[in-house]
Amino acid sequence: RIAYVNGRYVPHADAAVHVEDRGFQFADGVYEVCEVRQGLIVDLTRHLDRLDRSLRELRMKAPMARGSLTLVIREVLRRNHVRNGIFYLQVTRGAARRDHFFPAAETVPTLVVTAKNTDPAVVTKKYANGIKVITVPENRWDRVDIKSVGLLPNVLAKQQARDAGAQDAIYVDRNGVVMEGASSNVWIVASDGTLVTRPAEHGILKGITRTTILDVATRLGLKVAEREFKMDELLGAREVFFSSATGSCVPIVEVDGRTIANGHPGTTSAAIRDAFFDIAEKTAI
Numbered sequence: 353r354i355a356y357v358n359g360r361y362v363p364h365a366d367a368a369v370h371v372e373d374r375g376f377q378f379a380d381g382v383y384e385v386c387e388v389r390q391g392l393i394v395d396l397t398r399h400l401d402r403l404d405r406s407l408r409e410l411r412m413k414a415p416m417a418r419g420s421l422t423l424v425i426r427e428v429l430r431r432n433h434v435r436n437g438i439f440y441l442q443v444t445r446g447a448a449r450r451d452h453f454f455p456a457a458e459t460v461p462t463l464v465v466t467a468k469n470t471d472p473a474v475v476t477k478k479y480a481n482g483i484k485v486i487t488v489p490e491n492r493w494d495r496v497d498i499k500s501v502g503l504l505p506n507v508l509a510k511q512q513a514r515d516a517g518a519q520d521a522i523y524v525d526r527n528g529v530v531m532e533g534a535s536s537n538v539w540i541v542a543s544d545g546t547l548v549t550r551p552a553e554h555g556i557l558k559g560i561t562r563t564t565i566l567d568v569a570t571r572l573g574l575k576v577a578e579r580e581f582k583m584d585e586l587l588g589a590r591e592v593f594f595s596s597a598t599g600s601c602v603p604i605v606e607v608d609g610r611t612i613a614n615g616h617p618g619t620t621s622a623a624i625r626d627a628f629f630d631i632a633e634k635t636a637i
């Protein structure tokens with residue numbers, strides 16, 4: 353495997369950043385993960401738009417112009433022979449003597465791009481029967497709209513899920529309002545058949561897959577609402593599922609040990625999953 357680190361394509365095993373990198377010292381960095389299908393990058397423009405936004409919100413410099421960044425991404429995918437898989441991109445504020453203040457203007461941002469192959473058939477099989485999740489209290493900072501590499505709460509939530517025999521976790525606020533998954537957005541098909549996901553203006557990451565699923569749902573003629581919903585509504589829903597770039601649409605069949613509907617993945621999530629890659633913007637690598 354080959355990784356890109358600050359201007360160089362290097363063997364993955366040798367890829368490294370400086371010990372004083374602010375990503376390492378302070379989680380002072382942002383990232384994106386994109387899916388690649390049949391040699392096509394899914395929703396690249398939306399991911400790069402969100403990257404720009406994350407950088408802006410943290411007053412960080414872009415490592416290079418978008419055109420050059422796209423070439424780097426394509427080159428990493430090409431060198432790793434990725435036809436189906438993902439790439440991971442991280443930008444940090446760069447290496448500087450450890451000090452909380454932003455470093456002097458001349459610090460160069462660190463850019464890392466890695467890629468790996470995945471087998472879509474294996475992923476589909478993994479989620480074929482749906483997954484079990486637990487709920488965890490929302491304990492993150494209030495800027496989770498920024499896709500920062502500071503993911504310690506998410507790490508702890510996921511591990512807590514695994515320790516409980518589940519695969520993932522959903523954040524719920526103190527009023528019972530469903531926020532999002534530890535690495536995904538949450539959807540329900542409400543008892544009246546409406547597809548519901550919470551607004552993404554604040555309190556959650558505005559998932560790119562979430563945005564594209566809203567397009568998919570419209571094309572499929574589904575009734576859609578962006579509104580908050582609470583745990584009691586989720587537990588009584590016809591379907592519950594996650595969306596994320598790496599899983600597209602993942603059915604959830606059990607929450608905190610309670611079965612959702614009949615305990616099997618629903619037809620709406622399956623229809624969305626089927627339509628998703630047809631409707632998503634795809635850019636050839």
Ligand code: PMP
Nearest residue numbers: 535536537557559560561596597
């Ligand atoms: N919320 C969180 C906390 C996430 O980490 C992710 C995945 N990066 C998402 C939502 C889904 O976003 P996307 O559809 O862009 O992958």
